[in-house]
Amino acid sequence: MIDNNITWWKGAVIYQIYPRSYKDSNQDGIGDIAGITSKLDYIASLNVDAIWLSPFFKSPMKDFGYDVSDYCDVDPIFGTIDDFKALVKKAHDLGLKIIIDQVYSHTSDQHEWFKESRKNKSNPKADWYVWADAKPDGTPPNNWLSLFGGSAWQWDTQRQQYFLHNFLTSQPDLNFHSVEVQDAILSTAKFWLDLGVDGFRLDVVNMYFHDEALTDNGIADSPEKQFVGVDPNNPFSKQYHIHQMCRDDNLEFLKRLRNLLDQYPGSTTVGEIGAPDGLTYMAQYTSGGDKLHMAYTFELLNERCDAPYLKHTMKRIEDSLQDGWPCFALSNHDVVRSASRWTQDSKFVADKTRAMLVFLLTQRGTPCLYQGEELGLPEAEVPFDKIVDPFGIEFWPVFKGRDGCRTPMAWENNKDLGFGSPKSIQWLPAEQKHQALAVSEQTNDEHSMLTFTSQFLAWRKQFDALNSGSINWLDSPEDMLFFERAKDGERLIIAINFSENSLKAPVVDNAQLAWSTHELESSFKPYQCTVWKTN
Structure with a gap:
């Protein structure tokens, strides 16, 4: 039976799943919820404690689920609400917690809220998004930039105003200064908590609020003003985004969210913080026991992995957090896989990959493993004509986007990696160099990375010192x-x-x-x- 300890998340090992790429149960080339459910026994055998599911909500998929058009429904490509309920039940029966991604900063432009908001300046949801008039010369209200390239403002001909988008133009930012928006978001969180989820991973949790005066961003002219986790070739990295995000107003909303979570004992939150000086916000958001339970930044998601850097970074995190609790990952769905990123030019790839895992799993905090990390999967090579990530298309070839870490999971040593049907056209091509590293090849190999991972995770469970x-x-x-x-x-x-x-x-x-x-x-x-x- 599931453990109801309300602090289970302290030191628990979270296994991240990118649903599109995990297991395709209906042979349409896209992973789905039923596919994940079919692999829960495998996940439990890893000796992890929880699963984090990247977005599976209704969406036009322009940013592959991070553009939500309905917060309270499953996109048909992933299945149904009943499929999700079945996943939750089986996971809980296996002793696994379920954490789901929540994208509160922005919605899809196909969301009913935005469709109403853009109609005119007087409708009931007129202020649910961030709208602003053009400057007298017709240009955007300020100099804020989008992570995906260009201005963070898009002109809307219907409303005759600009709307804010920190990501794609099809991802308008919600206006969290509206209490009605906050209430609506909290009601969607309650919907999933009532269905039995055990917590939320909060996408870009520091981007909920903006400076209402729309003050121009300054220049990122010192290290502490640099935005951690963004390619330096991206113009976005040149600005100090303190007016566009990271506002103190966020603290009160996080308290409201925590109050809701406290009504569901044992539920938890982990917030993603991409920001300049991210450790400051990591500490703010997790201190006092009345906001986030956990947060993580991008300090371990870059190419720097020498011992002095790791020691210095972990000490800084520990000194900054005080009573807060960190969450760490070496890989996720947005960055080059650690098995490639941290083993470049190494003569001891297998040994280093194991050492990376031991480092992650022995730190004070809650570790996240990204699907395939237990196999030591390297980054996939996706040719430009197969790239689907809008980020990669925009910045190719200097930045190749995120598709290389999102290719299908390696289950079997064959052409489609056992992901779905060999006859189906997969949404991203299976990486052939993953064949020899497939689960089928590693399961009975006592020297494999998979065996090492499951055995070390089982050994780790013996010690409270390693958990909390x-x-x-x-x-x-x-x-x-x-x-x-x-x-x-x-x-x-x-x-x-x-x-x-x-x-x-x-x-x-x-x-x-x-x-x-x-x-x-x-x-x-x-x-x-x-x-x-x-x-």
Whole structure:
């Protein structure tokens, strides 16, 4: 039966699923909810605790579900509400929690709210979106830019005003300064909580509010003003977006959301924060126990992965958060897979991939694994004529978009990877170099990444210190990650040689070996990971 501990999310391992690419049950080339349900036994066998589902809501799919046209319905390509209910029931029967993506910052321009709002300036939903008059010369109200290229303002001929869009022009931003908008969003959250979901992953949680004065953005002329997670070649990265997002008004709405979640004991939230100086907002949004339960930023989703950077980043997060709780990921549906991004030019790809996983799963916080990460899948190569991501189409070839991490999951060693039917035309091409890494090839291989992942996750469950204990970084050589996790008298010492060279093994007094990737000798091999238990 499902565990009803209200703080289950502290240190739980969350497995992210991108539904379009997980499992196609009806052979139409697109993954669906029934396909996910058919693989729940596999997911449970990984020894994870929860599933995070990327959007499956009704949508015209111009941004593949992040443009919602109905918050309270399943898009027909993914199935039905009944399919979702069946997934929730089976997941709960297996002891798995369900977290679903919620995209509150913006809707699709096909949402009924926007269709009404754009009619005129006096309809009941006239202020549900961010509308503004043109400047006297007809240009947009200010200099704000869209993440997907160009101005963040789009002229609407019907209403004769500009509307704000931080992403595609077909994704108008909701006006959270309207209490009616907040109420409507909270009612959609209640809808899913009533269906039994255990929490929400909140897309771009820092972008709900904007500066009502529409003040121009300044220049990002210092590191703390840089927007973390955006390609430096994107003009968006040149501005300091403090007026376009990251407004203090957001704190009161997050308190309203938390109040709703508190009525459903055991439910949780994790907020995605893409922002300049994201750690500041991560701390704001998780402090005090009255806003988000967890938040994560993009500090571990870039190409920087040397030991000094990782130590410095984790210490900064710990110092910034205080009583807040972090959530960490090395991969997700928006970035190059970590098995490619962090192993470039490495001579020890397999060992480094394992060390990356151990690092993620031993930090103080809640780790997220992205589908295929348990297999060590590298980034797929998607040719331009097969690209469907509007982000990639806009910025090709310097930035190839997000399709490379979204290709079909590798289930079997065949042409379509066991994703659906070999005869179906898949929404993205299956990556053939994933065949040898398929679940079917790794399941019975005691040396595979899949076996390593499931075994380490099972071993991890023994220790409360790794779930919700404190963390203390210890003195070590520059390339060694060396830290302590402790709770209620249980104390673990973790050492990871995060380099290509052998290092002198650390000395740990009065300890017994608890787990290791290599035999313990006088030197630590490249990417060796060892855990000791002390009294």
